[in-house]
Amino acid sequence: MRTRAQIKEAIDAGAGILRLEPSWVPRSFMIPGRRLKLHPDDLYAFGGHRGGINERWFSSTTKASNGPDTLPDEGLSYVRPKSGGKFLLKEAVEVAGDLLLGADVMEREGGWNLLCKFFDNMGPIPHHMHQSDPFAKLVGQKGKPEAYYFPPQYNQVQNNFPHTYMGLEPGTTKEDIRRCLEKWNQGDNGILFHARAYRLEPGAGWQINPGVLHAPGSLVTYEPQVNSDVFAMFQSEVEGRIVGWDLLTKDVPEEHKKDLDFLISMLDWEANVNPRFGESNKTFPRPVNPVESMKAEGYVEKWVTYGTPDYSAKELTILPKRSVTVVDSAAYGVIVTQGYGTLAGQALSTPSMIRFGEMTEDEVFVTADVAKAGVRIENPSASDPLVMLKHFGPGNPDAKPLIKK
Numbered sequence: 001m002r003t004r005a006q007i008k009e010a011i012d013a014g015a016g017i018l019r020l021e022p023s024w025v026p027r028s029f030m031i032p033g034r035r036l037k038l039h040p041d042d043l044y045a046f047g048g049h050r051g052g053i054n055e056r057w058f059s060s061t062t063k064a065s066n067g068p069d070t071l072p073d074e075g076l077s078y079v080r081p082k083s084g085g086k087f088l089l090k091e092a093v094e095v096a097g098d099l100l101l102g103a104d105v106m107e108r109e110g111g112w113n114l115l116c117k118f119f120d121n122m123g124p125i126p127h128h129m130h131q132s133d134p135f136a137k138l139v140g141q142k143g144k145p146e147a148y149y150f151p152p153q154y155n156q157v158q159n160n161f162p163h164t165y166m167g168l169e170p171g172t173t174k175e176d177i178r179r180c181l182e183k184w185n186q187g188d189n190g191i192l193f194h195a196r197a198y199r200l201e202p203g204a205g206w207q208i209n210p211g212v213l214h215a216p217g218s219l220v221t222y223e224p225q226v227n228s229d230v231f232a233m234f235q236s237e238v239e240g241r242i243v244g245w246d247l248l249t250k251d252v253p254e255e256h257k258k259d260l261d262f263l264i265s266m267l268d269w270e271a272n273v274n275p276r277f278g279e280s281n282k283t284f285p286r287p288v289n290p291v292e293s294m295k296a297e298g299y300v301e302k303w304v305t306y307g308t309p310d311y312s313a314k315e316l317t318i319l320p321k322r323s324v325t326v327v328d329s330a331a332y333g334v335i336v337t338q339g340y341g342t343l344a345g346q347a348l349s350t351p352s353m354i355r356f357g358e359m360t361e362d363e364v365f366v367t368a369d370v371a372k373a374g375v376r377i378e379n380p381s382a383s384d385p386l387v388m389l390k391h392f393g394p395g396n397p398d399a400k401p402l403i404k405k
Contacts, residue, residue, distance in 0.1 A: 002087050007096040010081040016370030017344050018100075020089065020333075020363040021078040022354060025055040025064050025117070029233075029243060033120035033159050035220050042356035046071075053356075058116045058391060059333030059365050061090035065229035065250075075229075080359060089365065101331050102368035105395065114311055114393040115227040116333060120220045123160040126235035126243050127191050131251060132210035135266050136230050139251050146225030147283070147305040148216070149205035149313065153337040153350075153387065158200075159218035165195040166206070166214045166281070167272040174264050180234070181260050184245055189236040198278060205283045207307055211268030222304075222335075224311040224391050232266060283307065285315065286402070298322030299377075303402060304389070311392060312399035316377075318386040323378035329397040331368040332390045336361075339386035341379040344370065348386070366390075 002010075011018065024038065028051035032043050036056050043052045050069060057064075057075050064075030077089040089112075097106040119125075133143035168177075172194045180189040192215070200219045208214050213234060233247040249257040256262040274280055285302035287294070294300050298319050305313035318324060318341060340349040340361075349361040366375060379386035392399065 002091055002095060004096045006084070007092045008099055010079065010084070010087075010092075011099055011367060013082045014346065015344050016367045017346050018079045018081075018089070018092075018365040018367070019346065020059060020365055021080050021086065022358075022360055022363065023057040023060050023075060023077045024053045024356065025057055025066065025075050026050045026053045027055065028067065029241065029247065030054050030125065031122040033122050033218060033220065035154055035157065036118055036120045037351055037354050039353055039355050045356040054121050055117050055119045058118075058335050058363060059089060059112070060115060060117075061088075061093055061112045062115045062227040062229065079365075100365070100367050101393070105330070105368065105393070109394055112393050113227050114224065114333075114391060115229070116222070116224045116311075116313075116391040118154070118220055118222055118335075119216070120154070121159070121216070121218055123218055123239050124164070125216045126233045126238045126247075127165055127195060127213050127215040128231050128233045128235070129213050129267060130208075130210050130228070131230045131232065131266055132268070136228065136251065138253050139230070141230045141251060142226055142228040143210045144226045144228040144230055145207070145209045145308060145310055146223055147205060147207050147308070147311065147313070149222045149304040149315075149389075150200055150202045150219045151222055151315075151337050151389065152202045154220035155202045161218045162200045163197040164200055164206075164215060164217040165192055165197045166208070167196060167212055167274060167277045168194050169196050170273045170275040172273055174269070177234070177264055177267070178260050181263060184236045184248075187237050187242075191235050196277070198282075203285065205304055207281050207283055209268065209271060211266060212271050213267065222313070222389055224305050224313045226310050232263070288314065295319065297324055299324045299326070301326070303399070306399055306402040307404045309400075309403055310394050312396045312402070313392065314390045316388050316390060318377050318379040320379060320381050320383055320385060323376065325374040325376050327374040328366075328371040328390070328392075330392050330395070331371055332366050332392045334364045334366060334388050334390055336363070336386070336388045339379060339381055339384045341377060341381070341386040343377050344375050348388070
């Protein structure tokens, strides 16, 4: 365990910026989409029995909940300081969270409390939901709302199924879903007959609240969410692959694992059958300031995730041959999606291909004091924009005016 003094030394050495190693996560029930820039030979680096790598987690202090073979540090982000050995971002927050997030955030939240990732699949994920706080607490976890944004830079190829089933068709009854669960061991349990699919749009996004069924499609998805890995699969077969009952009941108390009424009660019924689901949950980028005035200053910044107090995210574009000082009211993680340049004097670049275990220059964490003072970002390219996604934890003051009432 690093000491507070050692954490402070690493923060000071990077002028308040911590460089992070890529954190890769496999999923046994999915086929990787091959667009996360991971070398093809490394897609099964955890072993074939673990499944292919289809996720990259950002600024993560959350351990993956990924079955009995989950590694002790799976899903956790490592800080790579300029000197000395690497250490977990989780460890840094536990030891010196006030230096990273601010004393006010640590007092209010007790930690970073954000999980953010890219997920990248060849086809759809099974129709599933994430439990709300009351149900998640029954197994010692937190409920999980999540948001999606589909970065155009990672979606030049849309793979096999660029649609997502979300919620349930209005008029669906709980008895309909009960019959689907009763048919679990008969192959396809038919739950998608009761769902509605939406074509996914690069450059747009969605908000998915706890208890809402969803079967994410094959676009690369940027996903800020509460730092929890709870879920329950409600679809028994996807693309010919059987989904085990254990993935439905992974985060269900032992006494309720065969209780169909209890399983259905985890669903937010009204939210699932909302006849205006798209209108209620689809999101579009919102400029932080008037676009023309931002362009005149050499940048464009848009909110891509907003509307909830739990998390928020922006997409920042620095125009070619321009530099800008960007001020935010909270600490944030960064993943670069296009171009190269510098952030507070540290090199940023978008990799073409990454070997498993190798370091990159596309991910950093910006501490609260530096974010509030302003970060100087430069784009030396004469032709390409420098584009990055910025993910914020709960309670970001700048996002507060956008919270849905």
